[in-house]
Amino acid sequence: MQSAVSIKNLKIAYGDQTVIEEMSIDIAPKEFLVLLGPSGCGKSTLLNAIAGLQDITAGEIWISGKNVTWEEPKDRGIGMVFQSYALYPRMSVRKNLSFGLRVAGLPKAEIEARVSRTAALLHLDTLLDRRPAELSGGQRQRVAIGRALVREVDVFLFDEPLSNLDAKLRNELRVEIKKLHQSLGNTMIYVTHDQVEALTLADRIAILRDGVIQQLASPAEIYQRPANLFVAGFIGAPMMNFIEGHIETGDGAPVFESHGLRVDLSGYGFRTPPASGPATLGFRPDHLMLDGAASGMPTLPGRISVVEPMGSEAVLWFDWAGHSLSLRLMGDVTLRPGDGLSPGLDIAKASLFGTDGSRL
Amino acid sequence: MKRKTNLAATVALLPTWLVAVVVFIGTMGWSIHLSFTNSTIFPSSTYVGLAQYQKLFSSAKWLASLQNVVTFGILYVGGCLLLGFLLATALDRKIRFESVFRTIFLYPYAMSFVVTGLIWQWMLNPMLGIQASVRSLGWDSFVLDWVVNRDMAIYALVLAGVWQGAGLVMVIVLSGMRGIEAEQWKAARIDGIPVWRIYLSIILPQLGPALAAAGLLLAMGVIKTYDIVVAMTNGGPGNATEVPAKFIMDNLFGRQNLGLATAGATVLVLGVLMIVAPFRYAMHMRGKKRGAR
């Protein structure tokens, strides 16, 4: 099937400073792709390049089967939503929505129809004659989304659209965006630095760092099988626990050793045959079992330092061999700081990383 | 890989390019060329090397004018900033009739330098102005003779300039103060910091950009200083208030010495470039960082 958006050998540099290294991504029609990464990783630059707002140094950009590398933004068949909303301050909501259509010279009736359709979809009907300054943050962001929708194009670009909103609104709008995607079925490319948005919205997530894609995969894959230490540490809250150690491949099954801990690795799905040497063991707080010893798992005995109740769940922080490790527990917690515990580790769900940081 | 939209921007700037190249660079080139000739009232093509520059820098008037413009510039800009800041602080203290005060402090900015100079020349003239009036009230030893006193005349210029320009600074600074978050005031009040200390240690450092903008606006006028001097002291007494722009004008027309005038102009332009170039470089570097974001 033809890709909705295809980036081929893209490179972006300012002088001798490279922002995007040689990069290629194919995005399928109706796919929701999230570009995720810390600030300065090049994700916004990439989005701007797709939009045609950013000159590229080398490579090609294809949208809906057309090479648009040198096209104007308006000719690319895209709509875009910006972090700061970028609403035109002196225009009413109606004018904001219709500006692009008026520029394109669409018939009046058509413009009106599209504007009211979009307004209804986003519950903006009553706000059409207000100025942006008279709107709340959430309303502004809906107008910004509406401005992309009225264009009725195949590809929507979102540049951190929710990061200027408070937590409650962010959750609400996130759901709305997801609904929109499900009902409209457009291709969406969404830039964010918020992993919750990425995990909840995306069909696939591309994690970027310093202009290089670290991993491009489904949210589950990324959460469960991070491709390297960076991805592992970046995704998940609280952060994945890491323990430095080394792998012994003796006569029997390979073993991970650290501070007297010995973990039998026979249950771990190695990508390549294991070899002896230093390695980092990573496991998420959800993958420690309070009653792990009973099921024969290797244990990490320690003492609780902090309890963070979060309503339906709680995070326990405990000390083990100089490491501060976390453990997620569902339901009510009766444990208190100072109590001892000895949780078991489910090696099948853990990750091992080599000295170069990549997954073993 | 230039896009046509950028082309539109380039085209839109063409008239300005034309002005910059033809007027600013072209005439400067022409002036520099003339400064190496012995032109008097009309341009001549007899080259005399650096003779005009030698003459220029052996002229007490020119040397005095350079010194004066530096003194005036520093005190005028500094004075405007200081008084403007004080006025803004006072108006920031929730006083009555703020807009009346503000208008009174700002109106001199509508006056030309010529009018400013004329009126202050009157006010500071010992026989006519403040001194005479104070003495007629019985304080016979009162002295305020700045315009006619060789050592003080430059300060008279500064006084008149500050009178004219302080209001602008006040407006800029006041709007800067109003832009500072109210929470800082609350924090400082809880910490028990005296008001003057808050202005000095907390507010003032945050007004850097506002003060810099105001300073730049005023500084753009300093090297051009001409009208106010002509109206107020005409360069005197002696050379006490002579300024480069007036020196150039005098030689350009009254004294019919194009060569010397253009030599002076060239020196002035070099001076300007020496001020602007590092500033521009810094801005350029900042811009680069910004662009890379």
Added chain:
Amino acid sequence: MARLHPNGPRPTQITAGRIGLYLFLIVAVLFFTLPLYTMVVTSLKTMDEIRLGQIFSLPSKLDVSAWITAWSGACMGTVCVGIRSGFWNSLAITLPSVALSVFIGAVNGYALSLWRPRGASVLFGLLLAGGLIPYQIFLYPMVRAMATVGLYNSLAGIILVHVIFGLPLVTLLFRNYFVSVPEELCKAARVDGAGFWRIFFEIMLPIAVPMVVVVSMLQFTGIWNDFLLGLVFAGRDNLPMTVQLNNIVNTTMGERTYNVNMAATILTALVPLAIYFLSGRWFVRGIAAGAVKG
């Protein structure tokens, strides 16, 4: 004395600081108004009274004849029509000059800050330098250039000259303003298909209204108060009010009528003064809206 039991609203106090504050303000008001006061009272005195040398005293009786003379009777050479004709000339010069320079400056600022085409920073540097150089230096070659294109001594000529010399300041102010406008606004409009001019007229110019007010006022004052350029480039049919004021005030060997001079001076300054008195708050608002910042 027994202290009151604190209860209810705190009583307002007149503190020493408060008194000092108002004292400072009153001294400042005196400093700022004294010159204008002097001009006004002098213009209302007779010459005989002025020769007594009491410039701060109120006129013994109001005499408005100086004002009438200044407006419609004062002589410049053999023509005795006062400065009223210059008033219209000044308007004819100032209004188009302000409109043009503000428009071009706004376009420049917009193009330099939001589009940054090749050479933008070089151009900006040139303008900045041009803005600092005394324009006396440009007079002589400019005269020649203007004569060559047939604009010397014409209204169009003097307007063009004002626009040229106004460009650096206006461009600088607009550039600094537009730099603070989010780039995303420009990007959003481009996604919407708007081009350079459309974005300027429909989005940027409306945003920049406070700035346009401030710059227009600065430019209006500057151009209205200009003497030298008007003298050199306007031609005898278009001499602005300031040149006529000079003809009345500045005389080398003639007698001086200070009351007429003061009246003529106030008349000349009246329009910019009125603008500041009436629209001062727009000016203040414009600056508060970020018209002038670092």
Added chain:
Amino acid sequence: MKTMIKLFLAGVAFAGVLTPAQAEDKPTIEILSSWTSGGEAAALDVFKTEFEKRGGVWKDSSIAGFGAADAAFQNRIVAGDPPGAKQGIIGLAAADFVGQGLFNAVDDIAKAGKWADVLPKSILDLSSFGGETYLAPTGAHGESWVFYSKDAFAKAGIADEPKSWKEFFADLDKLKAAGLVPVAWGGQPWQQSKVFNMILLSQVGIDGFLKIYVDKDKSEASIAGVRKTLDILRKLNGYVDEAAAGRNWNDATAMLITAKAGVQFMGDWAKGEFTVAGKVAGKDYGCMIVPESPGMVYIADSFYFPKTGTAATDKGQKLLAEIVMDPAVQVAFSQKKGSIPVRLDIDKTKLDACALKGAALMSAGAIVPDQAIVLTPQQVGALDDFVDEFWNNGSEDATAAAEKFFDVFE
């Protein structure tokens, strides 16, 4: 941008339409003068009336102030659009223009009007370049005058005009003792240079004066003369009030009118100020040539006639030259302007007491030209600087300064 270009083009077209069509037949003249104040303008009006009476078209482009008028004139020359006539002093100030071939000569008018017979030789010489007459002199001002307030003299008990510098300074002491400002000093460079010159003439005589200014003679005698002049100048400095710096001459005159000050050094145009204030020469105020002076420094105004290439203006220039030198016009002009007619053959009955003294000196040839006539504008500026520096720098040694004086001519 299109709008701007359109506006611009419209402006150009507009300017083209406005260019006035020349009246082909009538002699036309556009005058650029700096005569803008009451008496000056009235005097200029004498020419205008006569010019129009004789069928000419007169346009007035006066600009106040020497500097401003000169700047405007030079710029119009540069632009190739000069006025038909420019008021300016005779002598070297016009030399560069004539040298560049920018002026029309009025030699035929001068010959027809026999100017050589009626003008003092020095004035005719200074109006001519390369043997041809280019400038039409309008009138002369005497610049060796000491005006004094009779009231102030009476208050100080001074009965007679001082005859020598010694008496003069004795009288100044009396004025001081009477609580008056002895000298109403106009502290502007051009005024100070004039005082310097009137004293110099009293010290070195007519020949010595011309030797210094015309021959640039730096002999012992010249240096000694300059030194004595500077000594007197320094002495005078002790008799001026503190507000002298930058003072306009007419403000100084006002001090005499109100009897606050005793004497003022000035040219005869100061009479206008007395007249406006209702004071009468010989009754309320007196005029005398500076003590010990054998003659009078004078300055003469004239009209320059730039080449405009317009037939009507050429005609107008010739007509104006005729009118300026008309005997009746000369008298009428001088009365309004407060100057002395340059023609020697005019009716002297209408001149006031002071003008008569001046006219007598002129007829006797006891006159020397002002520095602006015999020096280039650059040298005039240098002289102003020199005198101003000496006057303001109280510590400068007169002997050393006298040596330095001759640098002015470089």
